[in-house]
Amino acid sequence: MHDIVPIPPHVASFCRLNSMLSHIAPLSPYGRDRVAEIGLVTDAGILESLYDDIEAAGAFLAKLDEVRRDRLFWHFGKLPRIPQLNVAAPCGLMELFLFKKFLLHYRNICDLVSEEFRDHFGIVFESSDLLEALSAGSRDAESFAISEGHEPGLGPIRARIAEADQTVAQRRQTLEAACQEAYGFDFAGREFIVISVDRALAAIEKGRRGEAPSLAAEPYDAHSMIVRIIPDAVLLGAEEDRRRAREEERLLEQTAIARLSGLVAASGGALARYCSAVKRFDYALAQWKFVRQYRLVRPALLKNAAGDVHATGADRSDRAPAGNAASLSCRGARFMPLEEECVSRGVPYEPLDFTLDRPVGILSGSNMGGKTCVLQTLVFLQVLAQCGMFVPASHFETPVFQWLDVVGEAGETAGRGLSAYGFEIRRLIDVLKAARDAPGLAVFDEFARTTSAGEAEALMQAIVEHLASFSGTLCIFATHIQCSPAQGKGRAFRMAGFDAGQARATLNSGKAKGEETLEALLARINSLMRYRVVPRDESGEVSDSDALAVARLLGLDATLVDRAEELLNLGARRDAHDKRRMARSNEEH
């Protein structure tokens, strides 16, 4: 399917997707195959049908009582993977066993599904004859053996074998009993026994005289010999009868296997359909369980602002009308990997409310204020939504993007001569190229943080201005660098940051002495930080960065932080003084 593309590894790594996908656990091998095929879907119709499947699975389970639900899951768990059909070669016993087992459990699944949902998932069973043929003469429902039911000629032959077996068993018992009586040896069903050399030799001599069963002996060690009973003519005759009958049986078994293989091969098309249906239904059921477990909702897909998302062209951004921007909005969005971490650490997790209705969003805020987590949350939700999955939010509205990218740390590792900055630039080039071709979503996590402040600021401004001109593409920057998009092309946000009053109270109380464990310090910062995104112009009294307060709370030497604050205030006074002088000078002129 050309509408499904692999999730770029650095994007999956950035939003820690794989840890979440491991929670989706279909019960059949086909359902598990489907999980392995999860990728980004770029067609809204396909996505809606995937969401429909999940809802249908939920509606179906809601109508099923607990006993039938358990039975359904049990049958899914018992479904084996059927072998590839090879028309040229007959199946082996194991292959026939697997076909039978699959059909048996698949039929039982069909019996548990009402017509409405059978139609939805394409679950039909049209192979009763094949299942009956495979099940002929089996001792239990699941096992498989070639029986008289498959080949009537086997009956008399197997009766002959049973007769020969009985003769062999009886004769062995007779010979063992005779040995016990004549020599005092108790074989007790064992193939051989170990006895002293003298007794062994005496027994062999007695046997040779025909007074008792003949024995064969071989040395075991210096004092003992291994002794076996030599089969007599009756035993050998019965074994030969058995061997001949067995040869006839083998030929008939092969005939039966060939016939059954032919029946299976003729049902190849139906079997392929069953496998597809199982894959779809089992996957949808697993998705529904995931939805219930993590309180997920169906994403609302918006028609992409760029119109037909499949249309491509290098000049798209030039042609697109200015008001044709994509938008993305979430309420109560949860970044599940972090939420789980917060639960395990016993700290509250704050869900995200965020709306971006312009091409560019710029998010600034405190260190440790949650900027990266906002980006991770948005990418996480978008990836899930475009993988055809429900999302952890109370509401999520988004377009279908043709590509997703992350520029920043995102699991990148320096290498092949490129520094971290070099990697960022390479990734940026990819983003620009993709944005020219089709609408997408790109997030930039602390872009250009490793280069000089002045150049970084200039570069950022240029990139923001350029990206804002692409229609349908959304770009979100988390940064400390000052930059602003052109009027009407972007929105500026900031993290709400420290609760100033509480932070001051905590610092004044001297609670942060640096003697606590890292866990305790993080918990304190967590309790003071407001992990909310607010529009930049409504940020109130808080400053753009709480770096010094964070450093103090983390236990950095107070004299160092005091000095840094002194320098900061000095710089601020100089800036104010310069501005006043500039204003006076302007007035004089």
Added chain:
Amino acid sequence: MPLDASSFIGNLSFFAGFSAASGKTMAMKAALACIRGVGARAAILCAGHEGERPGSGAGGTSVEVWEGEIFSTAASFAGRLDCAPEIVAGELGTSALGPIVLVRAGRRGSGILVGPSESAALAAVADEAMRAQYPHHTVLVDGALDRLSPISALPNAQLFCTVRIDRANLMHMSQRMADLHRRSHLPLWTDEQLRRGAHIILDGPLSRMVLEKYAVQEHAAFVVKDFAHIFLRPEELALLAAQNKLFVQKEIDFHGFIVALCDVGQEECGARLPPEVFASILSWNPYEDEKHEHGLP
């Protein structure tokens, strides 16, 4: 001295030895004979297959199976067996001879024992064999000590150690028996010990290298998953055990030794063993005629 059927019926018995040709398969066949002798049936499994060892012919171990007995074999062998095979479970791991299936014999005949190469898959096969025998199960596994851990977690699992002793290896085998006995009687790690002092809980095996790595923490106790995770020299193990510095998180039911003597008398062998090890010998040769005491003329 023949084996006693009651030791096996209702249990999962794992036969392992210190080396190849230690008599595991023979001991398992002897156990099977005595189980059949009381009218019961068993499932017969093995780890890997006979041909895995370099120099031995490829193929599984041939064993006579009776009607109703279950055994593991390679799927490619199943169609060739003369015991009216009925496949009861498939997809049970693989071996060099192909996928493994569990087969129930429809009548007396020849079975070829092949088991999965991986320890976890062997435990899955054993678990499936127990299900197939529900409600009563008796399972015999021709195994190896390094495959013991996963299978020992199954209900009623017990270990039998087979030893072949001759004049050349008498001293060495006596030491190894004492070593295994010591390992199988290590104390269980409990919450009480947790409170007592420093300890190092190991995920992997305890080897000499691990001992050296933690040498600085000389007062700390080591905690291993089970005794199959200990790879120390006897003297190193004896020292740790004597200092009460080695614990296991899970006990394995070590049932005893099955010894086959060759040119060595029971008394001579017994003289080399500590009394508690001597007492844990279940049989001096499961193929020995009861009237014959081995090693004596």
